[in-house]
Amino acid sequence: MTDSLKEIGKYRDFILFMELLALLHDVGKYYEEVKKKSGKRSLRPPAYHNTIGAFILGIERLKNKDVVIEKNNKILMSNGENYAPIDLSSIPFRISSRIFNESFNFFEEIIPDIWKTEEFLNETIGEFLICHHEHYGYKSLRAKTTPQKLLSKADSLDSAEDREGALDRKNRLKRGDFLNTPFGILDKIEYRFKDEENILNRIASALEEKNFNKIFSKGNYVTLKNEIQKVWYARPADTRPPFNDTTLWNHAYMVSSIFKSTVAITLLKREIIGPGKIASNLGILSVQSPNRHFLTMVNRLPDYNGRWEVFKEIRRQVRHLIEFEVPLGNLVYEDINGQYFLIPYLEFRGAKGPDYSEIRDRIVEIYQEKTDGLLLPRIKIEKCEIKGKILQIGKTIIKLKKEYESNIDGMIGWYYFDEDFRKPKWIEEWKGMEEREICQVCFKMPAEKQHFIYHDRICKWCQQRRESPAKEEEAKFLDEVMDKDQRFALLVGQIGLLDQWLKGDYICTTFVNKETGLTKSPSPSRMMRIYQEIDRFDKNIISSIKKNFQLKRLKFRIDYCDPTGRKTKKDLAYKIYRHRLEKKWLKEVVKEYLIEKGCLNSDILNNTAGKIFSAITYNGKSPHLDLFIRNTTAETITDYASISDDKAAWPATEAVKRYLEKFKDTINFEFKTDIGEILRLKITDLKQFNEEGFVNGIKTVSKIKSIYSFSGEFMYLVPANEALNIANKLRDDFNRRYYKVQGRLCLNLGIIYADHKYPLYMVLDAGKRMLKEFQVANGLETEKKFAMTGNTEAYGIPALYKKENSRILVDFKEGVFKGEVQLINIDSRVVKLKVGKGREIDDKFYPYFLQKINGQVKPVYIGKIPFGCEIIFSPGVFDFEYLNSSRVRMNLTLKKQYGQWRKRDSLFPLIHTRPYQIWKIENIINAGRQLRDARPSTTALENFRELLAREIYDWFKNKEDFPQSEDKELVKSLAQVLITTMEGLKKEVSATLLNFSKNLEIFDLLELALFLNAFDFS
Ligand SMILES: [Zn+2]
Incomplete structure (x- = not known):
C-alpha cells in the first residue's frame, strides 16, 4: 500500500466521524413544519431546518449566540434578528445529550495533523453540521469557517446535480403530504421519530464516551447507516414535488459521500483544499463484471444458491475495502453488473494520482479468490464530469456503464480485455489436466468428479458451491410448493426497458414540464432509487401474498x-x-x-x-x-x-x-x-x-419459493393451480404502480407448468429461455445508441386517437406482435393528479408518451398527442409454456461444439409462437374454457397433441428456421387432417382447435385445456 493510502487507513475514525456529521447535516429537515409556514414572515425552508436541527441536537449556542427558546414555545435566537417562528410542540424530540456543543478539540486524538487548525479545533461539532449553507438562510447560520464551507459545498454539489436547472422556487406545488416515487406515483411520507431519537441518542452517548469503536468499528458503522436509512427513506429532502423523489436519506448519503471523499482528498494532498476544489478532485471507481450471466447461467438450484452466496460476499468485501479499510469514499450507485464508488481523483503535478494499483489488485484478488477467476472485474477510474458548476457524478457513472455494457456480449470468455486484464486463475487448473473433460456447469475448469446426485461431471469450485449448505428457511422443497395434484409452476418475470432507465435515457421523460422548464437529471440518488424501487417490486408483492400460501x-x-x-x-x-x-x-x-x-x-x-x-x-x-x-x-x-x-x-x-x-x-x-x-x-x-x-x-x-430475484428479473416456484392468480396479482400491482410511465416500462410474465416429477433443472432452463425471448421482444438484446430512445427496433407503433384522451389504437409494426392491434384505455389517473382534499390538477409531470417526429423520438404530453401520430409503445407480454408438451418440444442435451460443451434443444427447431400479449392470453384461456365445456376427453386431447407434435417434428426436423409462413399453413392443414380423422374429438372442438393451429399456439391451447381439465377452477 502506498504511504498516502496507508495514511488514509490510519485516520479511519476521523474520516468516518466526519462522514457521520455530514450524514446528519439535514437532521432538522422536518417537512411538515416547513410546509405550515405559519409565521408572519415568509421564511425560506433551509433556515427552518437549520434551526430545527440545532434544537433536535440540543445545540445551545450558534455563532457564539445563545439559541433561546421563547416562552411562548417558539425558537428564538438571542440577537432577536433570527426569529424563527417554529412551534416547538410540533418537533417530536430533542436528544438528551449535550455532546454536540463540544468542540473538535474534544476529539483531538483522532484528528490528523493537517486538520489541527485553531479554527477547526475550536469549532463545535454541532455548529459545523448545522451551518451548512453558504449563500442563503440567516446570516448567523451561514457557513463561515473552511470546514463549514467544505460541507456547504458538498451539500450544494449534490442538490445541484439532483435538480439541475430546477432553481425556480415559485413553482412549488403544495402537496407536501406525499413523496414522489421515481416513476411518478405518490407515496405517503413516513416519519419514524422514535427510531430516529434512539439512533441519535446512541450516537451521542458513544461520542460522549469517545467510544469510537461503538460506532466506527467494522460492522457497527454499516448497521448504523442502515438504521438511519430506514428512518429517512420515506421522508423528502426537497420541498418541491416531483423533485422530492430523492429522499432525505438519498441526499444525506450523497452529501456525506462527497464530504468523506473530500476529507480523503485533504489527507492525500496533505492540505485542506478550498471548497472550489472539491468537484475537480473527484472520480468514480467502477467495478464491473458480468454478474447477470454468472448468476443465471446455471440450471441447478444448488448452483443458483451457491453463486448468489459468492456474489453477495464479493460485493460485501469490495465495499468494505473502499468504504472502511481504506476509507476513500462510498458506494454511490450499484446495479446487477457493477458497483460505483465516489473517490478522490487527484491531479498531481506530472502524474494522475494517487496510485490506486494496489486497490485494483486487492479487488481482483477478492474476485480470484472467491470465484477462481470465473468472474473477473473490469476496474476503471474515471474523473467526474463537470458541466459549468454542476458536478455530474450520474453522467460519469452512465458513461462507465455504457462503455462496459456495450461490450459485455462481445467479450471473449466473459472477460473484459483492456489494459487491466488479469489472467483468470482457472487457467492454471488445466495444467497437466488437458485430457480432462470440461466442467458441465461453469464450462471453464476441468471436471473433477461426477456429482453424486446430478451425475454431471463438475469441477472442484462448482462442487464446493453445491455443497454450501442452504439455511433451513431457504431450503426449497418441491413437495411444499406443489398443489393437490402434485403440480407446480415456475413464474418467470422481467421488467422490460429498465436498462433504458438505468442508462439515464428515460429519466428526463418523467418530468418535462414546458411551463416551468424543469427536467430531471440522472443523478446517482435518483438512479439508485429507480434501481431499488424495481429491485423490490416483485419481492414486496410476493412477500405480501405469501401469508395466503x-x-x-x-x-x-x-x-x-x-x-x-x-x-x-x-x-x-x-x-x-x-x-x-x-x-x-x-x-x-x-x-x-x-x-x-x-x-x-x-x-x-x-x-x-x-x-x-x-x-x-x-x-x-x-x-x-x-x-x-x-x-x-x-x-x-x-x-x-x-x-x-x-x-x-x-x-x-x-x-x-x-x-x-x-x-x-x-x-x-x-x-x-x-x-x-x-x-x-x-x-x-x-x-x-x-x-x-x-x-x-x-x-x-x-408455498411460494424464490429461485432468484434481482433488478426486476425473477423466478418463483408456485403451486400450479395458483400460478395464474399470482401472475395476475403481479400484473395488476405493476399497472397500479407504474401506470404513469406506461410505454417506457413494461412487465413480461411467463408461466411454466410442471409435474413434481419433472426435473427441476429442465423447468429452470425453460424459464431462462423464456427470459431470453422477453429480451428479444423488448429489443434489448442489442446495444442502443444514446438518444431519448434508440429503442425503435422494439416497437414503432402508429397510434390513433379514437376518443379524446381515453383510448388509443395501437398497431404493432414490428417484432413478435407484428400485425396485432391493441386498444389502450388511458387511465384517468394518468392525466389528473390528486392534490389536497379532493382537488385535482392536470399532471404535467409524468403522463408522456414517446412520439416519433421525423425519425426523432421525443416525449409528448398525453393530452397533446396528435391524431394519427406515431408513438413508441412497449406492451407487457405474458407467456405460457406448458412443460408437458416439452416431451416433444424440448429435449435438452449436451453437445460438444467448437471444443466446448453446449446445451442444445435437439428435438424441435425454435418455434416463434411466444410470447403473447396479455389480452391474447385471455383469449387462449377463454378458448380453453370452451374446450372444457365441449368436454373432449383428456385422452383424446393428449393423443391429438402427441400426434400433431410428432408429425410436425417429422416434417420439420431438418429445417433450421422453422416456421416460415408457408409452414404455418402446412401445420394448419396437418391439424385439420388430424382433427377430422381422430376418434374422440367432437365437432364443436374442431373449430377452436383449428383457429389456434396456425401459429402453433395450438400447443399452448391444448396444454391449457388439459390443465384446466385437471383442476377445479369453479
Ligand atoms: Zn465448474
Missing part, C-alpha cells in the same frame, strides 16, 4: 431403539415427510416398534428392511403423511412375524397402526390397501405437536 413444516423428534437395544434420540427435523430425504428414520422407528413388540425377529427384518417401508411422501393442503409399504404384502409380513416367539402374528398394517396409536391424540390416520403390493398408511391430520419426544415444533413456511 402457507403450510406447516413439521419438526419431528423420535426416541427409538436400534436393533441392538441402544436407545437413540433422532432429530428428524423437517425431513420426515419428504420422500427424497432420510426416509429411513421412520422405517427404523416402525421397525423398532415391531421388534419391541416381539412381532418381528430383528435378523429377518434386518435382511428385508429395504423391502418393507420405502417411501414417505407429503402432499395436500393440510399436512399429512403417506407411508408406502412396498414390495410386500400383509401376508409376507405375517410370515416374518410368525417366526418370532409366542406373540400373535400381526399384519404389517396392524403393527404400524398400533405403533401410531400412542399418538392417537395428535394424529388421525387411515389405512388403504391398494392393489396387490402396496399398503398405504395415510395420516390425515396432525392435531397437536407438543408431545414430549415426538415432535419439537411446527414451522410455518410459504
Whole structure:
C-alpha cells in the first residue's frame, strides 16, 4: 500500500466521524413544519431546518449566540434578528445529550495533523453540521469557517446535480403530504421519530464516551447507516414535488459521500483544499463484471444458491475495502453488473494520482479468490464530469456503464480485455489436466468428479458451491410448493426497458414540464432509487401474498431403539415427510416398534428392511403423511412375524397402526390397501405437536419459493393451480404502480407448468429461455445508441386517437406482435393528479408518451398527442409454456461444439409462437374454457397433441428456421387432417382447435385445456 493510502487507513475514525456529521447535516429537515409556514414572515425552508436541527441536537449556542427558546414555545435566537417562528410542540424530540456543543478539540486524538487548525479545533461539532449553507438562510447560520464551507459545498454539489436547472422556487406545488416515487406515483411520507431519537441518542452517548469503536468499528458503522436509512427513506429532502423523489436519506448519503471523499482528498494532498476544489478532485471507481450471466447461467438450484452466496460476499468485501479499510469514499450507485464508488481523483503535478494499483489488485484478488477467476472485474477510474458548476457524478457513472455494457456480449470468455486484464486463475487448473473433460456447469475448469446426485461431471469450485449448505428457511422443497395434484409452476418475470432507465435515457421523460422548464437529471440518488424501487417490486408483492400460501413444516423428534437395544434420540427435523430425504428414520422407528413388540425377529427384518417401508411422501393442503409399504404384502409380513416367539402374528398394517396409536391424540390416520403390493398408511391430520419426544415444533413456511430475484428479473416456484392468480396479482400491482410511465416500462410474465416429477433443472432452463425471448421482444438484446430512445427496433407503433384522451389504437409494426392491434384505455389517473382534499390538477409531470417526429423520438404530453401520430409503445407480454408438451418440444442435451460443451434443444427447431400479449392470453384461456365445456376427453386431447407434435417434428426436423409462413399453413392443414380423422374429438372442438393451429399456439391451447381439465377452477 502506498504511504498516502496507508495514511488514509490510519485516520479511519476521523474520516468516518466526519462522514457521520455530514450524514446528519439535514437532521432538522422536518417537512411538515416547513410546509405550515405559519409565521408572519415568509421564511425560506433551509433556515427552518437549520434551526430545527440545532434544537433536535440540543445545540445551545450558534455563532457564539445563545439559541433561546421563547416562552411562548417558539425558537428564538438571542440577537432577536433570527426569529424563527417554529412551534416547538410540533418537533417530536430533542436528544438528551449535550455532546454536540463540544468542540473538535474534544476529539483531538483522532484528528490528523493537517486538520489541527485553531479554527477547526475550536469549532463545535454541532455548529459545523448545522451551518451548512453558504449563500442563503440567516446570516448567523451561514457557513463561515473552511470546514463549514467544505460541507456547504458538498451539500450544494449534490442538490445541484439532483435538480439541475430546477432553481425556480415559485413553482412549488403544495402537496407536501406525499413523496414522489421515481416513476411518478405518490407515496405517503413516513416519519419514524422514535427510531430516529434512539439512533441519535446512541450516537451521542458513544461520542460522549469517545467510544469510537461503538460506532466506527467494522460492522457497527454499516448497521448504523442502515438504521438511519430506514428512518429517512420515506421522508423528502426537497420541498418541491416531483423533485422530492430523492429522499432525505438519498441526499444525506450523497452529501456525506462527497464530504468523506473530500476529507480523503485533504489527507492525500496533505492540505485542506478550498471548497472550489472539491468537484475537480473527484472520480468514480467502477467495478464491473458480468454478474447477470454468472448468476443465471446455471440450471441447478444448488448452483443458483451457491453463486448468489459468492456474489453477495464479493460485493460485501469490495465495499468494505473502499468504504472502511481504506476509507476513500462510498458506494454511490450499484446495479446487477457493477458497483460505483465516489473517490478522490487527484491531479498531481506530472502524474494522475494517487496510485490506486494496489486497490485494483486487492479487488481482483477478492474476485480470484472467491470465484477462481470465473468472474473477473473490469476496474476503471474515471474523473467526474463537470458541466459549468454542476458536478455530474450520474453522467460519469452512465458513461462507465455504457462503455462496459456495450461490450459485455462481445467479450471473449466473459472477460473484459483492456489494459487491466488479469489472467483468470482457472487457467492454471488445466495444467497437466488437458485430457480432462470440461466442467458441465461453469464450462471453464476441468471436471473433477461426477456429482453424486446430478451425475454431471463438475469441477472442484462448482462442487464446493453445491455443497454450501442452504439455511433451513431457504431450503426449497418441491413437495411444499406443489398443489393437490402434485403440480407446480415456475413464474418467470422481467421488467422490460429498465436498462433504458438505468442508462439515464428515460429519466428526463418523467418530468418535462414546458411551463416551468424543469427536467430531471440522472443523478446517482435518483438512479439508485429507480434501481431499488424495481429491485423490490416483485419481492414486496410476493412477500405480501405469501401469508395466503402457507403450510406447516413439521419438526419431528423420535426416541427409538436400534436393533441392538441402544436407545437413540433422532432429530428428524423437517425431513420426515419428504420422500427424497432420510426416509429411513421412520422405517427404523416402525421397525423398532415391531421388534419391541416381539412381532418381528430383528435378523429377518434386518435382511428385508429395504423391502418393507420405502417411501414417505407429503402432499395436500393440510399436512399429512403417506407411508408406502412396498414390495410386500400383509401376508409376507405375517410370515416374518410368525417366526418370532409366542406373540400373535400381526399384519404389517396392524403393527404400524398400533405403533401410531400412542399418538392417537395428535394424529388421525387411515389405512388403504391398494392393489396387490402396496399398503398405504395415510395420516390425515396432525392435531397437536407438543408431545414430549415426538415432535419439537411446527414451522410455518410459504408455498411460494424464490429461485432468484434481482433488478426486476425473477423466478418463483408456485403451486400450479395458483400460478395464474399470482401472475395476475403481479400484473395488476405493476399497472397500479407504474401506470404513469406506461410505454417506457413494461412487465413480461411467463408461466411454466410442471409435474413434481419433472426435473427441476429442465423447468429452470425453460424459464431462462423464456427470459431470453422477453429480451428479444423488448429489443434489448442489442446495444442502443444514446438518444431519448434508440429503442425503435422494439416497437414503432402508429397510434390513433379514437376518443379524446381515453383510448388509443395501437398497431404493432414490428417484432413478435407484428400485425396485432391493441386498444389502450388511458387511465384517468394518468392525466389528473390528486392534490389536497379532493382537488385535482392536470399532471404535467409524468403522463408522456414517446412520439416519433421525423425519425426523432421525443416525449409528448398525453393530452397533446396528435391524431394519427406515431408513438413508441412497449406492451407487457405474458407467456405460457406448458412443460408437458416439452416431451416433444424440448429435449435438452449436451453437445460438444467448437471444443466446448453446449446445451442444445435437439428435438424441435425454435418455434416463434411466444410470447403473447396479455389480452391474447385471455383469449387462449377463454378458448380453453370452451374446450372444457365441449368436454373432449383428456385422452383424446393428449393423443391429438402427441400426434400433431410428432408429425410436425417429422416434417420439420431438418429445417433450421422453422416456421416460415408457408409452414404455418402446412401445420394448419396437418391439424385439420388430424382433427377430422381422430376418434374422440367432437365437432364443436374442431373449430377452436383449428383457429389456434396456425401459429402453433395450438400447443399452448391444448396444454391449457388439459390443465384446466385437471383442476377445479369453479
Ligand atoms: Zn465448474
